[in-house]
Amino acid sequence: MDIFKKRLPERQQLIYVFLAFAFVSNAWALYDISQEFSAFVLRLSLGELLGVYSHSLMFALVDAMFAFMLFLIASFILPTAWVRERFVSIGTSIAFITGVWMIIFHLNNLASRRNVTSIGLWLGSYILVLIAVYIFIHRNEKFHQGIANFIERLALLAGIYIFLDIVGFLVIIIRNIGGVA
């Protein structure tokens, strides 16, 4: 167990970084489903609409957990000085930068276009921005602190998202226990 204690950051730090991932995933999920609202409202009852939104929120939570776990594993494996010394600011930056680049990926439908140049540009710019921000965090104390403060303030909003995710989970359970058609 010692190895986990040594290599894992403090619980509060873990929570902040998880909330950063949850914020991005939930914000995107809510934006995305709002695009479908006009189509859903034509054919779904209020209960069904609530059900579909609940599923979207649940998926967003799992999405955030998935991305957070990948980051956590990476930080666990990498040397302490690379990530864990400035875990919150690096984790938050990665959550937001990766999230924004993934949004660009989906909005431009890069997976379907299969255009090597577009994907190359997307990937190249992502890596460059990530490296630049990473270096900046390590060299500039103000920047590092700024990000840490930013996620502390954002935590409340992200917490509301998590609360909505839990409500969504309960709605799904109730609909399935009730066997709503």
Place this chain on the structure above:
Amino acid sequence: MSKFTRRDFLKALPAVPFFKLAWDGMETAVSNIQTQAQNSDHPNILFIVFDTLSARHVTLHGYQRDTTPNFARFAEKATVYHNHRSTANFTSSATSSMFTGTYPWTHRAFHLHGTIGNGMIDRNFFSMLPNDYHKVAYTHNLLVASLLHQFGGEVDNFIQTRELCLADEQFADRLFNRDYSVAFWGEETALRTGATSPGTLYLSLFDRLNRFSTKSQIENQFSEQYPVGVPSLHNLFFLLEDAIDWIGNEVTGLPQPFLGYFHLLPPHEPYTPRADFFEMFKQDGFRPVEKERHQFSDNTSQAELNRERRLYDEFLAFTDSEFGRLMDMLEASGIMQNSYIVLTSDHGELFERGIRGHVTPTLFDPLIHVPLIISKPGQTGREDVFSQTSATDLLPTLLSITDQPIPEWVEGQVLPNISDTPEDESRITYAVEAKSNPKMAPLNKITLAQVEGNHKLIHYKGHRANNPEGFYELYDLEADPEELTNLFDEADAVSSELKEKLDQKLNEVNQPFTRQ
């Protein structure tokens, strides 16, 4: 009460195989009792529904290509309904009409992946047939699966789609079987790219990679057998041969009487004929009638339409050959002697006027004219019915066959030539397209087709914001079966009379949803 210890548990372990044997034996005994109890004078009813099968591509109905020799063989000992029409141009709406005996304005499942309105769920042919029927259903089509999920416990044996598939990547029914339709949309919205981007940033990417890998594996495995791809729809991959083998074996072992509803995807797109059917019509010199582009054209070129039509016809020929194989199995089993076999489709497909497929607001005959061929128990000769019939007629016909009363809310009629029902020459049938209309609101954005005698009147209403009343088309189906000449402005008296009836019908069906 004494405590059940770990030692007690270990002592009891050797008895487990005995309980397993005893349980299996009890299950068999109960099953035998059920089988015996279910025997009655009622005939078996077997539905074979091929998705997206237009009667306009069936040789039996005058198509120039020999796409369906086995349908013709089946028709030799069956009743052929020459003017049978679906109630819609896509699956959810049309299949709901078959199940409920009502038009889309009543069952309200007129959206893509739509579901039947709450008040109608219990009014379907699974719930309305006598209790002695053993009811079994299978479908490749997830839109139909949504409807069958709605019927829940009414189907004794609802086989999940994946059971006869090579692969599927759906989770909704595994995790949320009791709220399938909502879970399906949740999953689609979160993981897949449709009209909008997927709702998950990372999981959707992995889902895509997973599906890509599955597809590559399957297509590599079957590339020789299926040169243009393995039959599929979205994430489902299947072999029609597997489904046919399964149905052939299943129906001979079912407790009788049974109602079997088997809804198979071919020849729905993507059109993927097996190697022995691929390019069979390539050099046949057939040139379909070229028609003017419609204002709802999706601008597909004529060359592309002809190519797609050929592939569709080849896929249909393959489908027909598999149906022939099923017929051989059924004949050999003797099941046809005490069974109604119903061969039909939910809707058709269009390759003209710059429109390809069936996702269109139009209701031209290739989209709604579908085959209906019914073999009665022990039928030995062919019979032909030429009067108008509708998909809404299937439920009342089943009720008539099984001596059940036909409720007032049923909008179909008992099919002619079943139970000595005469042909009704004055019959009016309808088809509806209303995907963009709210589910529980008056139908103001709708295409409505009305067929009476030789005439077919189509009203396109509310599709264009600058012309909410839309426009009409009138065709004389006998003189102009290709629907080339719009007579609406010429045939004044007929146009006015039919228009009045159509408008009256629309007002009538909108009444329950109109605020007083």
